[in-house]
Structures are given as C-alpha cells and as structure tokens.
Amino acid sequence: MIKKASFFLSFICVLIGYGQTSKFKVVLDAGHGGKDYGAVYHGNIEKNIALKTVLKVGALLEQDPQIEVIYTRRSDVFIELQQRATIANKSKGSIFVSMHCNANKSEAASGNETYVMGITRNASNLEVAKHENQVVTLESDYKIKYDGFDPKSPESVIGINILQEEYLDQSIELADKVQYFFTKKTKNKNRGVKQAGFLVLRQITMPRVLIEMGFVSNKQEGAFLNSDAGQEKLAEAIAGSIIQYKKEFFAATKESKPVVSINKEKNEEKTEQKEQVKPTVISSKGIVYKVQISASPNDLDPTAVDFKGLSPIFKEPAGKLFKYYFSQEKKYEAAQKRLEEAKKKGFESAYIVAYKDGVKISLSEAIKIK
Secondary structure, three states, X not given: OHHHHHHHHHHHHHHHHOOOOOXXXXXXXXXXXXXXXXXXXXXXXXXXXXHHHHHHHHHHHOOOOOEEEEEOOOXXXXXXXXXXXXXXXHOOOOEEEEEEEXXXXXXXXXXXXXXXXXXXXXXXXXXXXXXXXXXXXXXXXHHHHOOOOOOOOHHHHHOOOOOOHHHHHXXXXXXXXXXXXXXXXXXOXXXXXEEEOOHHHHOOOOOEEEEEEEXXXXXXXXXXXXXXXXXXXXXXXXXXXXXXHXXXXXXXXXXXXXXXXXXXXXXXXXXXXXXXXXXXXXXXXXXXXXXXXXXXXXXXXOEOOOOOOOXXXXXXXXXXXXXXXXXXXXXXXXXXXXXXXXXXXXXXXXXXXXXXXXXXXXXXXXXXXX
16 A cells, blocks of 8 residues: 555656656657567567557657657566656657557557547457556456456456546547558558547546557568558658647747746736726637647636736636646647747746637647648
8 A cells, every 4th residue: 555655656756747848848658568469460579560650750859959768668577557657748749649559359450549538438449458457367466456446347457547637638639640650661551540438548647649550460561560661650640640649739949938936926927917807809700720738627717917917818617627728829829929928937847728619629630721
C-alpha cells in the first residue's frame, strides 16, 4: 500500500508541474520489448518493428532544431507500462506517441488505425486494447500497481479512468493527422481514429495516441511492416503528422516563464483592479477560432486577474468540466498570435480550437475552408 500511495503522490506532483517549454517535446514509445514480443506472425515480430520504426521517426524529427525527442526505449529491453508513463511525464513532453502492430485471427484483416484514450464497448476496439494490455502480466505485482486490473476482463478495459480529459480534443487532432498522413504515404487501408482503454495511455498527462501501424497477421502487410522500405514510409507519415500538429498547436516561446510564487500572485492581486471582463462576441456564423487555455471542474469567473490579464475570456460547460477560451478570431493567423500571447502569460498547454456555424470541427478542416 505504501508503494502504491507513493506512486500516486509522485504522479500528482508531475501532473501539477506539467507544462510545455520553449521546445516541442515528442515522447516516442516503441511498444513491447525484451521478454515481451508482442504479436508474432509469419516471422514478423511486433517489438522489433515498433522499435525500428520509432527510431526512424525520431531521426526525422531530430532534424528540426525546435523539436526534442524523448524515447521510452531505444533498444530491445522490457519497460513496464507504468515506467513509460513516468518517463513521459517527467520529460514534460508536448505529446506522447506509442507505436504498435495489430494482429487478428483472420489473416485478411488489414490497415492502420490510431487510438486515443477513451471508453468503448465496441468489440473489435476492446480486443485491440486487451491484446496491448496483456503485457502487464509480465510485471510483478501488476494487480496492485494497476488497481486490480485484469487484462482478460472487458469490464477492466471499459473501467479505466480517463485522466486529463482536457487533452482529449488535442489527442483526436493528432490521431486524425496520423491517419491522414498514412493515406498520403501508404496504400494501406485507413481504419480511422478510435477510442479504447489502454493502460499505457491512462496516466500520461499530455495529448497522447497509440498507433496500430498495420497487421503482422496479414502476410502481405506484415512483410511491408517488417521491411526497411515499409518502415520508412510509416516513419515519414508519422513524423509528418507530428510536424503538422506542431505547426498548428505549438507556439514556441523564446524562454521558459519562471514560476510565480504564491506571495507574488497575492501582491499582484492587491495592485490590480479585479474587473469583470465583458467579452466582445462576434458572429458565430462561418469559421471562428478560439484559444482554449484551460479546463477545470471549478466554475471560475472570467476575470482579468484570474486569467493573468488575458481578455476576452469565454467559458463553456463540458460535462463535469468547464472549458475556458481566450479570444475569438475569424482568421487562423490572428488566432495563432493569440495563442502565442496566452503561452507567454503562462498558459503553456493552450491550443487553438475551431467552430463552423457554432459547431466544433477539427482544426485541419477549418483551415482548409476559405
């Protein structure tokens, strides 16, 4: 119990301290490794394919001086799922990308798909999650570390808590880009973006996705996955999607903003006049961009002091959360300037969201609309 409590406390500390720095940090996670082979069909071994492809993705990303790559493993070693989350959170990464290969009893199954953390009762999604979560049985005391989790039980998969719900929208945007770039770089079937309960994603405090690059159980696709040429195509697609996501969602700051002490914040409150902000509402018709700066279970007043002088601030209920947005813009370029302004004020995990005629749409879709 002490070990479990200690981990929970350290996880909360990491959660509180999370924030992007001046570099875009990409955490690349090669699924399986060491004694965990993953799916093995026709001589195609998932752990080897995942590692080789991750290293190729990393090499492409590292060509950009604004990108820092963190690897959960760079060799054939066994890394526990909990340790992968710890590596990611300690790095204060911007995004987490876990790469895997799919498998099915039917060798005809083919194509790639990208998962975000979520609850699903879809039978095929549950099977994929159960397959990837099976690795926990190789860890000691896994039922204690993972709160009695049983990888064979659909109820356990369905019951995984979704942490950091405010990152779900960004995760879906990233997943959508991965699938789009797959269609550009490969001829493989696009199986789309899906949700399921993956243990490796559950404690990651940043936008995160799990990519199933293809089926090793399919002879033709497995050979593609296991080839240098195939891995290069997949790496180009994944790296391309990450770079595109960075362009749209990440505005680098020239230097990291120092942490403001509690006493300083109290002193600033005494000197600033706490006035209720009156947002300027623009027409909801057509494309509108907003900068989401936070999501909280607390119903906060959208005042200048609470939001460090940013104005206007908009508040929207979202299930058990309240989402807070800074500004409304008709032009994407203007929204990017607002995003940079928000990050300089300390809202380093802020990002742009888009609406069409009052209905939320993907950012990539909005940008295409003239």
